[in-house]
Amino acid sequence: MTAPSDPDRRERRPLRVALLGCGVVGTEVAHGLLENSAELAARAGAPLEVVGIAVRDASREREGVPAALLTEDAEALVDAADVVVELMGGIEPARTLILRALERGASVVTANKQLLAEQGPVLFEAADTARADLSFEAAVAGAIPIVRPVRESLAGDQVQRVLGIVNGTTNYVLDEMTTQGLDLEDVVKRAQELGYAEADPTADVDGYDAAAKAAILASLAFHTRVSIHQVAREGIRHITRDDVEWARRTGYVLKLLAIAERTDEGVAARVHPALVPTDHPLAAVRGAFNAVFVEAEGAGPLMFYGQGAGGRPTASAVLGDVVSAARDRLIGGKGPHESAYASLPVLAADAAITRYQVRLEVADRTGVLAQVAGVLADHGVSIDTVRQSEALTAAFEAEPASEPAPGAVRDEGEPVARLVITTHAAREASLAATVSALRDLEPVRQITSVLRVEGV
């Protein structure tokens, strides 16, 4: 028998908690720690004492936060804490302060996805070396518990794939485009007015935020370090109202997905817009909500749904990590944390295997479909279905067609047929070569769009 350690030797004095940063999330975390201290002490097993909050300007007042707690000396604060909560964001000085805390054996809780996605290996190795907790539930999908379920609840299972809607802004944009029939630019403008989107929406719209989360999810699910630089990334900037409408008419919803998957060859992570079948649980994720869909060998499909951003939801995830870190310290050990024991190869972007929907305009002549199908066959891409747009409703036809690509030859007098081809699973590289060859095919007037299909 391995007997549990003697409970009387456990530490019961207050655990000293330091906050680094006091923005929207930091303020909420401070309120939570200060206002619910009795409840948190009961759950953690000891009082959690806020020893200070490091800010850039300690003279500026924060509502509900005692001025005496504010300090500009982050290093001294780190050195005085058992648990360091980093909510500054960005790379520096967050990175240096976290490493300093870990080296001292303090437990660290962070919501900093950018730092984890770029510097994860360094941070996790430092945590391993110091045998200290490094928790990051709030960094992946805000309030949604995903780190703990994947790491602990699925510890006896094998994750095969993760499909995540992890960026609320782009989900809101695509949802509005779908339900209101609006153009991307108009929705982004409205999202900015509502405060859902930043003045510079690049991080969201071009998929950088989702790519950081994809890297963290892939590392977590496959026990392998994956950095943001290894994530293939494509945003939603090029998505048109036509794309959204065609998705609907062919039984799909357009979502920006962060995908992490394991194949026989290794693991891969990518972010791109994808067609998701309307009856897939991810299709029902509306507005700015997030969801992470996990396919595991034993458990089968699982989905975790909730708010992916916002001060209070993010603070909830941070506080959960703080309580866990405190409990781990009290039982005298560190919690099981992300370990890269599997170290699987991380695959290049063009190794991804998925289905595609290609929309194209061709000259409406006999034999064209055979020519197109021939190009796909030559590249080993197998066709699932081909539809002619004419089979859809006339209402759609009345809408203006997309602009032809620059340089596209268009004979205004010649009748044009629109084709929608859905493929079976094919390698990204084969599809790219196929599209390139289709573009060169004489009767092809335009490749209107190429979208991946996921969740089938």
Add this chain to the structure above:
Amino acid sequence: MTAPSDPDRRERRPLRVALLGCGVVGTEVAHGLLENSAELAARAGAPLEVVGIAVRDASREREGVPAALLTEDAEALVDAADVVVELMGGIEPARTLILRALERGASVVTANKQLLAEQGPVLFEAADTARADLSFEAAVAGAIPIVRPVRESLAGDQVQRVLGIVNGTTNYVLDEMTTQGLDLEDVVKRAQELGYAEADPTADVDGYDAAAKAAILASLAFHTRVSIHQVAREGIRHITRDDVEWARRTGYVLKLLAIAERTDEGVAARVHPALVPTDHPLAAVRGAFNAVFVEAEGAGPLMFYGQGAGGRPTASAVLGDVVSAARDRLIGGKGPHESAYASLPVLAADAAITRYQVRLEVADRTGVLAQVAGVLADHGVSIDTVRQSEALTAAFEAEPASEPAPGAVRDEGEPVARLVITTHAAREASLAATVSALRDLEPVRQITSVLRVEGV
């Protein structure tokens, strides 16, 4: 600083795992432990050695399970184990064996919802006394990680309400009734043929299985012991095709919900069919899938979705608990487990406050609506909307009306109006009194149905 304990003092010898029971789930757990031992050892931090599997008849062969592991002496097996996995089901001998294991300081993992719902207090107190782990992820919603997210990820938050679809059979039945327009009996028959429903469907159809899970969820969410005997329970046996059709036409889907909620007065748990708005995430949970929707103060709405039953999914949850129990033993402490520190009062069934939809048939005369509304007002029940069925489509009218209640007076010559009244939130007791008074109202011909509305 509370320093983590010296890692060199940690136990690294194999942890001895005993399985009690080798049915569908037990066999899958045995396969998992035997076939993935290297992966599990990496995750747990030490090898997991299966020391034996207690069965009633050790001479019967089990596929993929070495006969040498089978034993009929469960007590001796319990005494030789670090981690005891109870998958026998039922109250005895499971209860006695679990208590024996806990008293010896072994960690216990169980999927036995019936035992937890009936004997939870005894078992958790024994675990507390022995400072041993008692884990039960598989007992609530099969493969869906819900225990760990609620207990740990939300440890810094306050759960307000839990709405769960926790019985796959009844969800399948209601879903088929909804999509195929079938009667309950026919769908239950089909579910039995498909193996989704037991020959005696009472445990599912009458809500006993869901009530056990509601008790466990309430205990978990509110840190208060709630037993199955404190759960108000109503099954789906009385649900008609008409109910399902009316739900659809008024913007709802009928689901059997396990509800645990916290009010200013205490906590309450109940199970009953409920109308859920079609745009609520729970409405999209189809077929035999389960989902648990959690409303937390900070995190806001969260949902956990997946398979609630089946050998492999349940085994995944059990194995996750086994790995966690092993890790906890290796770090020399016990994991944070369900503690009843809050001990809130458990409220009686008629204290529940919710919205209702009442369908009734009244004599089609001037002034009847005022009389009906008067009865509701007299009982303090406020009306949200009143619809006349005639406002719905004629197609529905063509369907046969429900049978009048026994003793209902029906004047065949008199025109009858159908009313659908949706109330604002009202106390269960007030509603019961209202319905009783409506039944006695002269122009009321029949109370066709009374259904609660949740998730609004």
